[in-house]
Amino acid sequence: MNEPLWLTALKALGALGITLSMVPIMVLAERRVSAWIQYRIGPNRVGFAGSMQPLADLVKMLFKEEVRPRGVGSFLFTAAPAITAISAMVMTAVIPFGGTLVLGEHRIPLVVANVDIGILLVLAAGSIGVYGLTLGGWASNSKYSLLGGLRSSAQMISYELTLGLSLLGVLLVTASSHDFGTFNLHEIVVRQAEVGLTGWLIFKAPVAFVLFTISAFAETNRLPFDLPEAEPELVGGYHTEYSSLRFGLFFLGEYAAMFVASCVIVALFLGGWHLPFVTERAEVGVVGALQQLLVYFGKVGAFVFFFIHVRWTLPRFRYDQLMDLGWKLALPLALVNLLVTGGLVAFGIL
């Protein structure tokens, strides 16, 4: 825990840089994958095979006019996209990108803040992120935006319950082999790897994995749950009145949240930076750390691909279907899952 300040600052800069540079890559991937799914070509002109397209998009966005409709309060209207983007980026602080790096006499865990409350911080930042969408919708002074904002707050409150409850099952399983459970994501990854592939929580807590993934889709407002910005009904939902870089910040926040959600799911359920069938040392040098980073981002990339694939495969839910799924199916299932997991852990089966 007692690291020098410069080291923490360096790691924070690294995590932020990774997130910010992942966003354009994900945007490009989204466009290419959607083109592939729909049997189109997609952007392939700017740079090699369209690789510079996100940069061109950014420049285009920068030069657009910043429109602010009449009767819109300035502070909240400007602050709302920032809240969304910041709350997503705060979460990267507790994402464990790799194991413990040993440099000379320093032992550096590859996570910005190796704190006890790890996963709780992700949930807390996520629950603050709701304000961005809700306030953006309210401050725009437009009925479509307001409806989008209302939908987003209702949806996120509903699915936060399932998210938290499925997480409780996971924490119970990680606690079963030790004296205490832990909220620390780094520690959760280490505990999964202790028994190899069978220790990965996707196998030990499959129901929790499914529920957590569904809730993650709802929390990041991705299709099939992107009701807050449903174009056919609400024009653009909460960001109807936003243009230029203010819209860009919402966009950034959405993709950053998707990246962080993938990171959290990989760390919680898919063994983090560990490869299956390979026993790794707990502490590694520079080469080992790079390999772990590569494995981690490979898994995250695969999950991001899953996110994108789902978006271009499934149609959007109707609003009442969304609420039915959340309250009448996912929530009771999460409760039953918690009960069963608790029973299995209590009788020493898991």
Place this chain on the structure above:
Amino acid sequence: MSEALSFYFFGSIALLGGVNLLFCKNPVHGALFLVCSFLAIAGLFLGLNSGLLAAIQVMVYAGAIMVLFLFVILLLNLEVEPHQWMSPARVASALVAITTIGLVLQPFLFAPKPAVEAEPSLVVPPTAPNVAEVLFRQYALPFEVVSLLLLVSMVGAIHLARRPQRTEGV
């Protein structure tokens, strides 16, 4: 030094948020000032080395309860309330509130300072396992009673909110 600094920083934000909540007329702004206040209180918890309490404060109060408040305010589309400064009802309620707060705070304000500060080694750090130990072992019964109370109030609220059932043949 830095501890005192963070205390005064977060403390003043919490107080300012509370005062602004009282004096602002727009209900949405009021809710947001309250959120600011809650976040600052989470900062105070962090200053006390209790990350768990800080996270719970943000999750439960700032994240869940206030989002629900905001949702209801937006759903009812509350108007900005007209300016009214003094009315008998307001004065009376202010007096009652101040008296209540005074009565609650009175023992703390006038209590003699403890002669001996608590041994630092005896203070249990508020980590998650320690909190769980106290909450679910030592005070398990009161904890369950409180949860039962919440359940009862929830059932009561649902009963009150339900529309009366239509009788057959009407």
